[in-house]
Amino acid sequence: MTAEYRAGGTDLMERRASGRSTGPIIDLYDRGLRSIETTEEGGFRIGAMVTVDTLATDPALTAAYPALALTAGALATPQIRRAATLGGVLLQRTRCRYYRNEHYECLKTGGEGCPARGNPGERAVVLDLGPCVAPHPSSVAMALLTYDAVAEIEDRPSKPVAGLYGDGARDHLLDASDLLTAVTLPPPVEGERAGYKRAAGRASAEWPLAEAVAHLTVRDGVVVRAGVAVGGVAAVPLRLPEVEAALTGNAPSEELFARAARLDWTPAFPETAYKIGLTATLIGDVLAQAL
């Protein structure tokens, strides 16, 4: 049986207890991977074992990548953020209530098909990549997409964080033996501002129904750079280049944001059709925050 890496353990330990994960463990606790360095280009290289809490609070990182910091600071709970790691949150497994229930097998447990497809519920995806209907859980991945971040993998060529994901059949595309060691971000952009928001039933500590993150750089009254991504809507974290394009080169305004946030999506399930309006609202909100 293939060994699984253990970083902070906040996902794996729950799957160990429920019997979802039964193979050997390779603990990364003693592997270091906790450094935050500046790159030659002026960006940052963040070790895979750096905690989510550090992403949210490290002064250099929060100044450089506010969209990442805001996202990291809003997920899960303070205790989880102190234990969960950058590598772990990028490669965590789905939170689907069927996958997390020992009574079911599905393609992600090594079985076949998707038991959730017949009963998707209001938390499922809007955009159906098939076969899995659960949204991708990684908020941090969503934020990293907007920065064109690159994942370093031991003994393998680096690949964009976007390239870690790609279909609805797997939570990530790495092999079990691949070790993600660091994430590199390009140099920060002076004057960038950001916004992050999630929609959920409760006020906090809840997986989002949908979430959005944005950063904007405005010069001389014109958006010169925009990064926008959403989560909770597809089996992958989703960057929205068309929204970014609609913003770039224009003077920021409520009307521009509303126009840019319009989503031309067809819902996969009637139960999740509401997420389209929800996501559009969130995009408008985070753009307003980022102004």
Next chain:
Amino acid sequence: MRLTFNGGPREHDPGPDDTAADVIRTAFGATGTKVSCGAGVCGACTILVDGEPKVSCLLPAAHLDGTEVTTVEGVGGDHPVQRAFVECDALQCGFCTPGFVTEAVVFHDRWRKDREGTPSREEVADALTGHLCRCGAYENILTAVQKACAGEFDDREPVPARVEAPAKVTGTAEYTVDVTLPGMLHGVIVRSRLPHARVTVTFPEMSGQSLRSDPAEETPHEGFVRLLDGDVVRYAGQPIAAVAAETPAQARELAESVTVSYEPLPSVVDPEEARRDDAPAIFPDAAAQKNAPSSAEGAGFPGRWRGNVRSGYASAWRGRTARRRLDAAEERNAPGYFAATFTTAGQSHTALEPHASVADWRADGLTLYTSTQALPHLKAAAAKRWNPPKVDIVAHHVGGGFGSKLGLGADAVAAVELSRKLGRPVRVAMSRAEELTDTGYRPGTRSELRMLGTPTGGLAAISLDVSGHGGVSTGSMVATLGLLMYGRGPRHFRDRDVVGNAPPASPFRGPGGPPFAWAVEQGVDEIAHRLGADPLRLRRTWDGNRRRRALYEIAAELPLWRDRPATPQTGRYRRGVGAAAANWIYTADLDTKVELTVREGRIVARTATQDIGTGVRTVIRNAVREVFPDAAIDVEVGHSHAPHGPVAGGSRSTASVGPAARDAAGKLAARLDGKPVGEAEGVTVLGERPKDRRGSAVPVSMDHLRIGRGLAGAVHITEVEVDTLLGHTRVTRVWGGVAVGAIYNRAAARNQCEGGIVQGIGYALYEERVTDPRTGVVLSANLEDYRLPGVKDTPEMTIHFHEDGWDHVPGGGIGLGEVCTVSVAASVGNAIFNATGFRALDLPIRPDRLLEGMSR
């Protein structure tokens, strides 16, 4: 690995799957750290690793190597946060308390280092957002942390708001899950994987008791027992057998070796399918129907079966007149006529201490440590079932119950059967998935409501037909509660059960009350709206209960009510205020005895009841202290060998133990005849519960439960803010008026009323038991998928006690645990209507439902 644990060096060799919590609780024996959800959601297991609060249930034990670990035991007992928790009554059952305390200690210490003054509610809530308190004591927790940060407890000992608070804030309070006996085995329950099947169970070695027992030893290492009566399972998760072994991991492994062969039977889960004539019958004959489990407290209502539908007899007062008036009003479209179908989701109790039992069967009798709210009842039930020479039931501290711990559960049965068979103590504790699957829940409901009101003439007619959805259980009683409210106008009520292949329901805090209010209180609100009447004034006209009428009058003068929006707002964020009323019966255990003994100069009070977080110890202590203000008073509950005490159910505890304790104190004072307590060593008196003046509503007790005269009342005025684009509802302020007469312990009473509001908000907005309609598997089986209200969902709350009207009860007051939560969800629904014009019919009011409803 080596680490520093609470200041001292430790070495341990953890397994790869061991969690920090496992090692701390088992190997280090520090049981102050509690494990509840096992998924990092509830924070009960929070420990400090190098000063950083982390959830130990997900933390690999190996990661403690080289660290400095502090648990609640290591915090000491005099930290300002602990003192503040003790004095501010920042807890109820106390199971979440060690986690809150350790987290709050770090917040406090950092605040004091970097900042001055009092942190805001928001700042404290942000720090504590990874902690859940099912009792809903958030308000006092926030206050306690604020006061500690402000330095109020730097230099002084706290005045404990409740007797056991110091034990709960230091982690020394022992719960059933903390009980470890020498030679104890660990039991695991083998459960059905199918919703309906005929099963054959094969144990690995049917003849022997053990696979691996050492022949040289007398007692076996492991063994099996069968739990299922008969050979038919009717829901996925139904207990079939139980196994015990030396460790939990070995027990789980052994459970895998039990072979259950299934012969599937046709099943139906969804109530709408189950009610059809062609649905497979779950209880095919009268014998099976008779044995269907019941979710009712005490005897359920009689009923007639047809397929999977069990219909009660109509409870009516001029029922034909009611229906004739409603038909006529419907036909002529009368302005005061309203009809709608309301639904509610099942609500899981989710006590943070799971159902757990440690059974110790010996030749001279059975000792059963169990997390129960019905210690006296369990003693009788265990004696009847197993007939041991004697039975002792022990429950020193109980981590919440809410109605789910009233009976002999599968954990207790499995532990006793295994211990009896193997001759060793056995612990069986439910996992969170088991807890959320098969320890009961408030049944889901579907209510057909028809009401006709007139602005001045009262409620002209009402009919309510309610189907309860309690899986394989019957006994949902909702509509019938309508006999007791809103005057004597013509009315027609009927309760039904629609059974399905899903786990059975059980009583839950105010059984039937919240779904009744969800329909009827929104009906009253709707009619007020249609008639252009003030909803509180309309209720005062219709409602004959003088205690509740007093509450309406007070509520009507509140700025919160007077300043409510006149019409639905426009714009994205809309504020609204809603009112709803609650009605509940008054019960007491008239057989309650409280014994007082003078021991070493102290007065020791004993009764065989248990404290599930309601503060019953303190009710007893306060009653004795009224007579002996200067004496040292100890209260011993949680052991069945004491004189008979009440079950913690039906809001009966306070009105049972309070008067009995007063009676005992009076008798002790008479015996002392002016002598100081110190000179009466060994004196014992037995206090009894005096009878009510002018008798009871029902002249006999059923299983020690007496229904008294008079009805308790409550009114909730609730303010919400709705984000109409994100479908998010935030409850911002709640006023709770409660009319239960004299209050025995003001702090605990207010705490419980606030908790009732928090649970009601959960019922209104978040909590939803989800069962897969095909397989009958409970999908809301962890605390991420079953969502409890958190500290940041807690509104500002004001509790008002109306203390008149209970002079016929000795002590002048009754219990409030149920009435204080019944009307909360309905008041949220009415507030959302006031804000948005959208009448929510289905609980919970999820964002998608709100958005969909508003777009119609």
